[in-house]
Amino acid sequence: MANPRREFLLKALNVDSLKGLEIGPLNKPLVRNEDVQEGGEIFYLDHLPTCELKEKYKDDLSIDVNQIVPVDFVCTDGNIVGATAGNLFDYVIASHVIEHAPNLLQFLKDIQTILKPGGQVFLVVPDKRFTFDFNRPLTTFGTALENLLTNVELPRISAVYDQAAMATNANGHNLWHGIVKAEDSNLLASEATAWKAALRVHKESFYYDVHVNIFTPESFFEILKKALLHEVVFYEVKQFLDTQIGQIEFMVQLEKPKDEPNNCLKSKCLASLPKFEIESLLSPxxxxxxxxxxxxxxxxxxxxxxxxxxxxxxxxxxxxxxxxxxxxxxxxxxxxxxxxxxxxxxxxxxxxxxxx
Structure with missing residues (x-):
């Protein structure tokens, strides 16, 4: 069966001779060791060692623990730069990862740091319009900036509460095709669960793995645009695949510039941002x-x-x-x-x- 994520990646990249890092691959990496030949390398980073991941997910029927890939770099505190210990990569893959990052802009900065000049980052991002985040508000640049400047290291109370109190049993197929079913609006958790989780974050600084960042393709690039304008990061958009009919995610390929940052480079990066015409916004x-x-x-x-x-x-x-x-x-x-x-x-x- 065709894998659109792999097709998007391999269309732009010859992994055979490159050094890559995949973040949070678990049991479904986009690049496996057998895909890499002729001197290429692929490394895996996750929040726990392999054995602990297998223990954590042993009762999860959606995950085949025997297929969990060996973890090369363990990142328990979100510090990707520290976890990779000075390694630089030709490409980084993060599929359904960026929405979990407590500090979105720091995540993008860290990826830029561990990429070689001209290196690529491939992001697969859920589109809130067709997921359980359907009712949740979009993340703004202001929120992302506050998290950066206050050095946020775990999901805030607001993100934890909102996911428990607002995430629904949304069905992507039904949302795409205008099918209305009562059960699709059922909460995945409850208001009571949301309240308890929020208090636990407040009192214990407990880390809940939730969707912190909520995007549509347009809102994602609006945040990136402002990050470029304020020189928080420097990326050029090399490839963008909008959310396709029947799908729940969009894909982005960003490139770290080879040259040192300057106004000319900033203008080039800004010019690479996709334009969203009314037809594109309405097409989903x-x-x-x-x-x-x-x-x-x-x-x-x-x-x-x-x-x-x-x-x-x-x-x-x-x-x-x-x-x-x-x-x-x-x-x-x-x-x-x-x-x-x-x-x-x-x-x-x-x-x-x-x-x-």
Missing amino acids: YMPQVKALSDALQNSTEIISKFQHQLDVVRKDSDNKITNLQKELKIANEMLDRKSVKIILLSIDKIYSFLRK
Whole structure:
């Protein structure tokens, strides 16, 4: 079966001769050791050693623990630069990772630090419009900047509370095709769970692995644009795949510039940002519009059918009324004739009686 993530990656990269790092691959890395030949290398980074990951996920039926890849770098505190111990990479892969980063801008800065000049980072990012984040507010640059400047190291109370209190049992297929089912709006957790988790973060600084950063493609690039304007990071957008029909994620390839940062380089990076026309913004909703259009057309056809049936009944009723009216008229005419005869007969009888 085709893997769009691997296709996106391998379209832009020859991994055979390059040194790469994949963050949080667990049991489904996009690049495996057998993919790399001719002197290339692939390393894996995760928040726990391999044995502890297998123990953590042993009861999770969605994960085959025997397929969990060997972890080369363990990053327990979010410090990717420290965890990789001075290694530099030709490319970094983060599939469904960036949304979990407590400090989004620091994450992007750290990736830039561990990339070689001209190195690439490949991001696979969930699109909130088609995931359980459907009801959650988008992350803003202001929020991301506050987390950077205050050196946030774990998900904030707001992120932990919002996921528990707002994440729903949303179905990507149903959202794409405008199918409304009551169960899709059910919360994955509850308000009570959200409150308890928020208090635990406050009192114990407990780390909950939640979606901290909520994106659409447009909002992601708006944050990147402001990060470039304020020179927080320097990346050039090399490839972007918008959320495809029926999918829940978009993909981005960024390149660390080979040259030292300057105004000319900043302008080049800003110019590489994709432009979102109205058609692009509306395209994810086209299947839903079509579904609604089809439903409207179906309703119109049903109404037309009932109207036709009503017209037939009305015409039949009109015919019956007309016939009844004719019969009544004839009856009246007959009655009128009989009345005249009776009157004449009565007059004749009276006249005959009077003559006697």
